[in-house]
Each structure stands twice: as structure tokens, then as C-alpha cells.
Amino acid sequence: MRRYSAFAIAREGARYHTGWERAWRSPKPKKKYDVVIVGAGGHGLATAFYLGKNFGITNVAIIEKGWLGGGNTGRNTTIIRSNYLQDPSAAIYEKARSLYETMSQDLNYNVMFSPRGVMMLAQTHHEVRGYQRTAHANALQGVSTEFISPQRVKELVPIMDINGPRYPVLGALWQPRGGTARHDAVAWGYARACSDMGMDIIQKCEVTGVNQAGGKVTGVQTTLGEIGCDKLAIVVAGNSGDLAGKAGFRLPMESVALQALVSEPIKPTIDVVVMANTVHGYMSQSDKGELVIGGGTDGFNNYTQRGSFHHVEETVRALVETFPIISRLRMMRQWGGIVDVTGDRSPVISKTPLGNTFINAGWGTGGFKSIPGSGWAMAELVAKGEPGPLAAEFGLDRFREGRFIDESVAAGVAH
Ligand SMILES: Cc1cc2nc3c(=O)[nH]c(=O)nc-3n(C[C@H](O)[C@H](O)[C@H](O)COP(=O)(O)OP(=O)(O)OC[C@H]3O[C@@H](n4cnc5c(N)ncnc54)[C@H](O)[C@@H]3O)c2cc1C
Numbered sequence: 001m002r003r004y005s006a007f008a009i010a011r012e013g014a015r016y017h018t019g020w021e022r023a024w025r026s027p028k029p030k031k032k033y034d035v036v037i038v039g040a041g042g043h044g045l046a047t048a049f050y051l052g053k054n055f056g057i058t059n060v061a062i063i064e065k066g067w068l069g070g071g072n073t074g075r076n077t078t079i080i081r082s083n084y085l086q087d088p089s090a091a092i093y094e095k096a097r098s099l100y101e102t103m104s105q106d107l108n109y110n111v112m113f114s115p116r117g118v119m120m121l122a123q124t125h126h127e128v129r130g131y132q133r134t135a136h137a138n139a140l141q142g143v144s145t146e147f148i149s150p151q152r153v154k155e156l157v158p159i160m161d162i163n164g165p166r167y168p169v170l171g172a173l174w175q176p177r178g179g180t181a182r183h184d185a186v187a188w189g190y191a192r193a194c195s196d197m198g199m200d201i202i203q204k205c206e207v208t209g210v211n212q213a214g215g216k217v218t219g220v221q222t223t224l225g226e227i228g229c230d231k232l233a234i235v236v237a238g239n240s241g242d243l244a245g246k247a248g249f250r251l252p253m254e255s256v257a258l259q260a261l262v263s264e265p266i267k268p269t270i271d272v273v274v275m276a277n278t279v280h281g282y283m284s285q286s287d288k289g290e291l292v293i294g295g296g297t298d299g300f301n302n303y304t305q306r307g308s309f310h311h312v313e314e315t316v317r318a319l320v321e322t323f324p325i326i327s328r329l330r331m332m333r334q335w336g337g338i339v340d341v342t343g344d345r346s347p348v349i350s351k352t353p354l355g356n357t358f359i360n361a362g363w364g365t366g367g368f369k370s371i372p373g374s375g376w377a378m379a380e381l382v383a384k385g386e387p388g389p390l391a392a393e394f395g396l397d398r399f400r401e402g403r404f405i406d407e408s409v410a411a412g413v414a415h
Contacts, residue, residue, distance in 0.1 A: 023195070024194070033229050038207045038233070039235040045069075049194055054380070060194070061227065075260070075336070079273055081175050085407060089405060094143050095372075097369065100181060100372060103186070115178065118175045121274065121276045123164075148173075160274070204223075220232065231382055233382050234247070235359075240255075253340050254341050260292065266289050298336075305337060339365050344407065359396070
């Protein structure tokens with residue numbers, strides 16, 4: 001595949017852009033692959049990419065029931081940060097954040113990584129103590145964060161009212177190298193690189209069953225017929241419980257809709273990401289000028305990939321005290337994605353009860369930021385059959401053994 005470069009843009013500009021190739025192939029499925037990955041979201045595609053890049057395994061199919069990146073990967077609010085409390089979380093999220101720094105170069109695809117800084121507001125004394133504790137933990141983990149004063153918050157975000165009557169801003173946990181990236185581009189960049197390595201991305205193909213013999217996977221049934229495989233990786237986020245059921249095991253996970261919305265586009269007003277966890281809302285500004293606003297999950301389990309009106313009202317009402325200017329804005333679009341939530345709010349990168357079958361799931365409301373780190377760790381698990389250091393603590397056995405990685409504060413409401 002031809003590389004994207006300034007020279008290529010100039011050349012195509014001179015010949016009316018007639019020479020661009022398709023970014024990835026759309027092949028028919030082969031009869032059998034070394035590895036079948038179910039789910040062409042960011043995590044599935046990143047797993048495939050690192051299987052090829054780190055282990056030379058390229059006889060791989062990535063099977064997607066819709067279109068690639070059409071699940072949560074294309075529906076999230078793109079926040080990237082690694083300021084988690086527990087050591088295993090900080091390790092994998094910081095690995096991911098550092099891979100985002102060079103992702104555009106590594107994939108030869110502009111993913112628009114913007115390390116504009118992420119702040120998590122402390123608006124109660126309890127939060128002040130919690131975030132100070134996280135800042136200390138991050139210092140020990142080698143993650144660069146600091147607890148900043150209300151005055152510094154105001155300098156960084158002049159549109160904020162830090163003296164709100166109910167929830168004044170008492171400080172914030174600040175990660176200067178956190179930020180955002182263009183979510184679709186992350187999926188498209190990985191897809192292009194995987195296709196270039198000879199992997200098959202098969203869209204509009206749903207996995208409907210899992211074939212097995214002697215306690216091991218032998219292939220999958222799909223809407224395009226049976227596809228054999230030596231190893232199976234299940235990477236389907238909100239559909240994890242459903243697919244695990246088809247493979248014959250259960251997961252300690254729930255699926256629930258998480259919603260977000262954007263305002264009409266306005267001139268640049270805020271150039272960092274702000275999360276306000278006490279009032280339950282967060283905001284950043286997209287390159288198009290829209291304020292990207294995220295809220296909470298639905299209060300009941302469901303599979304509806306859509307927004308609902310009361311979420312718009314509740315989320316904007318929560319944020320308006322701290323950001324008075326948004327009371328005058330029209331909200332333009334809202335949507336939902338189905339997230340897969342575990343009891344300890346930490347993910348699963350694990351072997352399963354079915355031989356040669358592995359699962360990557362449970363990223364809940366916060367798995368966009370982890371895509372490259374998760375793909376790196378999952379590829380190692382699939383290639384070697386055993387987890388490496390990044391995935392070791394995230395096995396399914398932790399629920400049986402009570403070794404929870406409690407991130408309910410860092411990940412429960414935030415993203
Ligand atoms: C509104 C919202 C806001 C969010 N904000 C953030 C944020 O700011 N920062 C952050 O870090 N995270 C955020 N997240 C979470 C993040 O989007 C997800 O954790 C992440 O995208 C999960 O990626 P994935 O590849 O595992 O799943 P997905 O992108 O959902 O991919 C899974 C794919 O599997 C496919 N699939 C399912 N079943 C089958 C089947 N049987 N056969 C074939 N294919 C199948 C689906 O069609 C889907 O494309 C947010 C999520 C939502 C919904």
C-alpha cells in the first residue's frame with residue numbers, strides 16, 4: 001500500500017485525486033485462519049495489528065457484524081488519560097497513552113491525537129482527598145499528574161465559574177499529556193495497517209455460533225458461513241455476554257447504554273478536557289467547534305444504541321452551574337453505545353473456559369483511551385496462550401478469587 005505523505009497529497013492534487021487506493025480490502029472469508037477476531041472495534045483491530053507487528057501472525061480474520069468502528073469506538077467522546085488509582089490499571093492505561101503519542105507515525109495515518117490536557121474537578125472535600133491520593137499514587141507509578149488549585153483551573157478554563165453556589169471548584173487532578181484523538185481515525189488507521197499486512201477484515205458478517213471439539217474452539221458460524229480457526233479472540237464490548245453464551249460460558253458483566261451529545265458549533269472556547277464527576281458530566285470542544293458532552297449510563301441494562309431526551313436535560317443541568325455559557329447553546333445531536341461493565345469497573349483480558357479462546361471485554365465507559373495498550377496485551381495473550389505483564393492481573397479468575405481491581409472512583413462515572 002502506498003504511504004500517505006505530503007508528497008502524495010501534492011501528487012494527487014495535481015491529478016484531481018484519481019490515484020488514491022482503497023484504505024482496506026473487502027475480501028471474501030477464507031475457509032480457515034490461524035486467528036479469528038470477532039469485533040472490528042478499536043480493541044479488535046488493535047489486537048490484530050499487534051499480532052502482526054509484534055508476533056508476525058498475519059493469517060488473521062477480523063469479523064464484524066456491522067461496519068468497522070461502528071460500535072462504541074465510533075460513538076465515544078474520545079477522552080484519553082491514564083490517571084487511574086491501582087497499579088495494574090495505571091500500567092495498561094499509561095502504556096496505551098504513550099502509544100497514542102506516536103500512533104499517527106506508527107500507522108502512517110493521522111489520528112489527530114491532541115494532548116491538550118485532562119482535568120478532573122474536585123467539587124467536594126471528599127473528592128479533594130481522593131484526587132490528592134490519586135496524584136500521589138500516579139507519582140509512584142510514573143504517571144505524570146498533579147493536583148492543581150482553583151486559581152490554576154480558572155487560568156486553564158476561563159469560561160468556568162469556580163465559585164458555584166452548590167459545587168464550587170476546590171481544585172482538580174490535572175494530567176497535562178492526556179487529551180483526545182479522532183475516534184474513527186483510530187479504527188480506520190488500524191484497519192488500513194492490518195489490511196496492508198494481509199489480514200482480512202470481513203464486515204456485515206455476524207458470528208452466530210462457536211464450533212468446538214474436545215473442549216477447544218475449531219471455528220465460528222457466521223451469516224456468511226462457517227469459518228475455521230486455531231484460535232478465537234472475542235472482542236465485542238457490549239455484546240460480550242451474548243457471544244460468551246454462544247461459546248458456552250458466562251461472564252460477570254452487564255450491558256448498558258451510555259449516552260453523549262454535542263452542541264451546535266461555536267468559536268474556540270475551551271482547549272482542555274474537563275470532567276466533573278460530582279455533578280456527573282464532562283466536556284471538551286471538537287475541531288468542528290461542537291462542545292462534546294458526556295453523561296451517564298442508563299439506569300437499567302439494555303441493548304438500545306440510542307439517546308434519550310431526559311439524558312440531555314439531566315447532563316446539561318448538571319454542567320450549567322460550572323459552565324454558565326452552555327445555557328444559551330442548542331444541543332444538536334445525541335446518541336448511545338452499549339458498554340460492558342464489570343463489578344470492579346476494570347477490564348477483562350483473559351483465557352476462557354473454552355480452549356484456545358480468549359476474551360477482551362469489560363472496558364465499560366472508558367475503553368477508547370486504552371485501545372493500543374489493550375491490543376498490545378491481548379495480542380501477547382493470543383500469540384503465547386498466556387498473559388504478559390500488562391494483562392496478568394485482568395484475568396477472569398480474579399472474580400472467583402476475590403482479587404478485584406477496584407476502579408469505581410476512577411472509572412465508575414468518568415470516561
Ligand atoms: C457515549 C460513549 C462515550 C464514551 N466516552 C469514552 C471516552 O471519552 N473515553 C474512553 O476512553 N472511552 C469512552 N467510551 C468507551 C469506549 O467507547 C469503549 O470502551 C471502546 O470503544 C470499546 O471498544 P471495543 O473495540 O471493545 O468495542 P466496539 O467499538 O463496540 O467494537 C465491538 C464490535 O463488535 C461487533 N460485534 C458485536 N457482536 C458481534 C458478533 N456477534 N459478530 C460480529 N461482530 C460483532 C460490534 O458490531 C462492534 O463493532 C465511551 C463509550 C460511549 C458509548
